[in-house]
Amino acid sequence: MTSSFKRLVLASASAAALFSVSHAFAQSTLTVESWRNDDLQIWNEKIIPAFNKVHPEIKVVFQPTAPTEYNAALNSKLDAGTAGDIIACRPFDASLQLFQKGLLASVNDIPGIDKFSPVAKAGWSTDDGKTTFCVPVASVxxxxxxxxxxxxxxxxxxxxxxxxxxxxxxxxxxxxxxxxxxxxxxxxxxxxxxxxxxxxxxxxxxxxxxxxxxxxxxxxxxxxxxxxxxxxxxxxxxxxxxxxxxxxxxxxxxxxxxxxxxxxxxxxxxxxxxxxxxxxxxxxxxxxxxxxxxxxxxxHVDIALGINAKSKNQDAAKTFLTWVASSEFASIYSNALPGFFSLQPGKVDLTDDLAKEFVSWRSTCKxxxxxxxxxxxxxxxxxxxxxxxxxxxxxxxxxxxxxxxxxxxxxxxxxxxxxx
Missing domain, CATH: 3.40.190.10 (Periplasmic binding protein-like II)
Structure with missing residues (x-):
C-alpha cells in the first residue's frame, strides 16, 4: 500500500468517525427538567441558542414544571424512567437523596467543576465533600x-x-x-x-x-x-x-x-x-x-444542573454541563436573570445596576x-x-x-x- 493511499484511507476513516460522532449527537435531544417555569422564554431565546452556536449538533428542550409540583413530579418521572436528561437541582437534601438513590450522576469529571469553591459546591455535594453531583449555576x-x-x-x-x-x-x-x-x-x-x-x-x-x-x-x-x-x-x-x-x-x-x-x-x-x-x-x-x-x-446557593444517571445521552449531557460550567453561560444566565448570581469564581460583567451592587459585596465581605x-x-x-x-x-x-x-x-x- 502506497503512503499516499494510506493517507487517503486514514483521512476517510477520520471523516467517517467525525460524521459518526456528529450523527450520534444529531440523534440526541437533551430535555431539561426544572422548577423555574418563569425562565422558559430565557432558555428558548437566549440560553439554548447560545449553546447551539457552539454545539449545533445537540438539540436542547427546556421542560419546566410548576415550582410547588416539581419535586414530586421529578421523583415520579425518575422512578418511571421518563425524566429528562438534565435535572435542575435544588440545594442540599432533595438532590442529595436523588444521588444516593443512584438517580443523579457524579459530575466530578466535568471540565471546570474544579473552579467552583467548596461553598458553591456545598449544596450539591456529599456530606464529606468528595463527590459533587450537580454543576452549580447561581446563588441569591x-x-x-x-x-x-x-x-x-x-x-x-x-x-x-x-x-x-x-x-x-x-x-x-x-x-x-x-x-x-x-x-x-x-x-x-x-x-x-x-x-x-x-x-x-x-x-x-x-x-x-x-x-x-x-x-x-x-x-x-x-x-x-x-x-x-x-x-x-x-x-x-x-x-x-x-x-x-x-x-x-x-x-x-x-x-x-x-x-x-x-x-x-x-x-x-x-x-x-x-x-x-x-x-x-x-x-x-x-x-x-x-x-x-x-x-x-x-x-445562598440556589440552583444547579445535574445529569440523570439513567439518561441515554450521557456524552451529550456532559458536553452541555461542560458549557454550563463556562464563563459564557455564567454571563448569559446572570444578565438574563438579575439577582441570580453565577457561582463561578470568575468575574461576570453585569448590566443591571442593582444586581451589580449586590454582587460587589463578594469582593468586600465573606x-x-x-x-x-x-x-x-x-x-x-x-x-x-x-x-x-x-x-x-x-x-x-x-x-x-x-x-x-x-x-x-x-x-x-x-x-x-x-x-x-
Missing part, C-alpha cells in the same frame, strides 16, 4: 434594598454599622413620610430568611459559625446566635401598621409603590422591583456591629450560606421551619430572643447528634 444574595428618594428626603445615607442602621430608621420614623422598614410576619419565612439569616452571619462569622454549629462546637443558645434575634426584636417599632397580617406579596407591593424606605431583601426581588418601582433604588449589605468588623453576606440548610434540617422538628416560626415570634414580641434560641437548640438536640 441577602441585604437591604432602599428607596433613594426616601433617603434623600430625610438626609440619610446607607448605613455601615448597626448603630447607623438604627439611627437611619429613627430619622425615617420621625419624618413620617415612609414606612421605615418593610417586612411582614404573616408568612413567617421572611422574618427568618430576610431577617435572621440576612443579618446573622455578621454575628456568628459566616462559615466559621455555620460549620461549628454542624460539628457541635457551637450551639444556638451561644451569644453569637442569640444576638441577631435581639437585633431583630428591635425591628418591630419601624415596621408598618398591621405588619403581623402582612404577607410577602403585600411587602413587595408596599415597597414597589414607594411607600417604604428600606426593604430587607433577597436579590430575587430585583427583577420585579425594576419592572414596577417608579423611583431610584440602591442596596447595602447587612451592617456590621462596629467599624472595622469583617462583614459577611448570605450568598460569603456564607443559610445556617439551617445543610444537614441540620433533616430531622423532626425541622430546624428551618422552626426558625421561621421563632423569628416571626421574636419580631411580633411573643417570644424572647433567649427563649427562641432555647427552643431551637432543644429541638435540634432531640434528634441531631454531631459526629465527634
Amino acid at each position: 444574595i441577602h441585604g437591604f434594598i432602599y428607596n433613594k428618594e426616601a433617603f434623600d428626603k430625610v438626609g440619610i445615607k446607607p448605613p455601615a454599622t448597626e448603630d447607623e442602621f438604627f439611627a437611619d430608621l429613627d430619622k425615617l420614623k420621625a419624618d413620617g413620610t415612609y414606612t421605615p422598614m418593610d417586612l411582614g410576619t404573616k408568612d413567617q419565612w421572611e422574618a427568618a430568611t430576610m431577617g435572621y439569616q440576612n443579618i446573622g452571619p455578621n454575628y456568628w462569622h459566616g462559615e466559621e459559625g455555620r460549620l461549628a454549629l454542624i460539628s457541635g462546637k457551637e450551639k444556638l443558645t451561644d451569644p453569637q446566635w442569640v444576638e441577631p434575634y435581639k437585633v431583630l426584636a428591635r425591628w418591630a417599632t419601624y415596621l408598618g401598621d398591621g405588619y403581623k397580617a402582612q404577607a410577602y406579596p403585600d411587602s413587595q407591593n408596599l415597597f414597589s409603590l414607594g411607600r417604604a424606605a428600606i426593604y430587607p431583601a433577597g436579590s430575587w426581588d430585583i427583577a420585579q422591583f425594576n419592572s414596577q418601582a417608579q423611583f431610584k433604588m440602591g442596596a447595602f449589605p447587612p451592617p456590621v456591629k462596629k467599624v472595622g468588623d469583617t462583614c459577611y453576606i448570605s450568598d 460569603s456564607t450560606i443559610r445556617s439551617t440548610y445543610q444537614i441540620l434540617s433533616r430531622g423532626t422538628p425541622n430546624l428551618e421551619n422552626e426558625t421561621w416560626n421563632v423569628s416571626a415570634n421574636v419580631v411580633n414580641g411573643t417570644e424572647t430572643p433567649d427563649d427562641a434560641a432555647k427552643k431551637l437548640q432543644a429541638g435540634l438536640d432531640s434528634w441531631y447528634k454531631p459526629a465527634k
Whole structure:
C-alpha cells in the first residue's frame, strides 16, 4: 500500500468517525427538567441558542414544571424512567437523596467543576465533600434594598454599622413620610430568611459559625446566635401598621409603590422591583456591629444542573454541563436573570445596576450560606421551619430572643447528634 493511499484511507476513516460522532449527537435531544417555569422564554431565546452556536449538533428542550409540583413530579418521572436528561437541582437534601438513590450522576469529571469553591459546591455535594453531583449555576444574595428618594428626603445615607442602621430608621420614623422598614410576619419565612439569616452571619462569622454549629462546637443558645434575634426584636417599632397580617406579596407591593424606605431583601426581588418601582433604588449589605468588623453576606446557593444517571445521552449531557460550567453561560444566565448570581469564581460583567451592587459585596465581605440548610434540617422538628416560626415570634414580641434560641437548640438536640 502506497503512503499516499494510506493517507487517503486514514483521512476517510477520520471523516467517517467525525460524521459518526456528529450523527450520534444529531440523534440526541437533551430535555431539561426544572422548577423555574418563569425562565422558559430565557432558555428558548437566549440560553439554548447560545449553546447551539457552539454545539449545533445537540438539540436542547427546556421542560419546566410548576415550582410547588416539581419535586414530586421529578421523583415520579425518575422512578418511571421518563425524566429528562438534565435535572435542575435544588440545594442540599432533595438532590442529595436523588444521588444516593443512584438517580443523579457524579459530575466530578466535568471540565471546570474544579473552579467552583467548596461553598458553591456545598449544596450539591456529599456530606464529606468528595463527590459533587450537580454543576452549580447561581446563588441569591441577602441585604437591604432602599428607596433613594426616601433617603434623600430625610438626609440619610446607607448605613455601615448597626448603630447607623438604627439611627437611619429613627430619622425615617420621625419624618413620617415612609414606612421605615418593610417586612411582614404573616408568612413567617421572611422574618427568618430576610431577617435572621440576612443579618446573622455578621454575628456568628459566616462559615466559621455555620460549620461549628454542624460539628457541635457551637450551639444556638451561644451569644453569637442569640444576638441577631435581639437585633431583630428591635425591628418591630419601624415596621408598618398591621405588619403581623402582612404577607410577602403585600411587602413587595408596599415597597414597589414607594411607600417604604428600606426593604430587607433577597436579590430575587430585583427583577420585579425594576419592572414596577417608579423611583431610584440602591442596596447595602447587612451592617456590621462596629467599624472595622469583617462583614459577611448570605450568598445562598440556589440552583444547579445535574445529569440523570439513567439518561441515554450521557456524552451529550456532559458536553452541555461542560458549557454550563463556562464563563459564557455564567454571563448569559446572570444578565438574563438579575439577582441570580453565577457561582463561578470568575468575574461576570453585569448590566443591571442593582444586581451589580449586590454582587460587589463578594469582593468586600465573606460569603456564607443559610445556617439551617445543610444537614441540620433533616430531622423532626425541622430546624428551618422552626426558625421561621421563632423569628416571626421574636419580631411580633411573643417570644424572647433567649427563649427562641432555647427552643431551637432543644429541638435540634432531640434528634441531631454531631459526629465527634
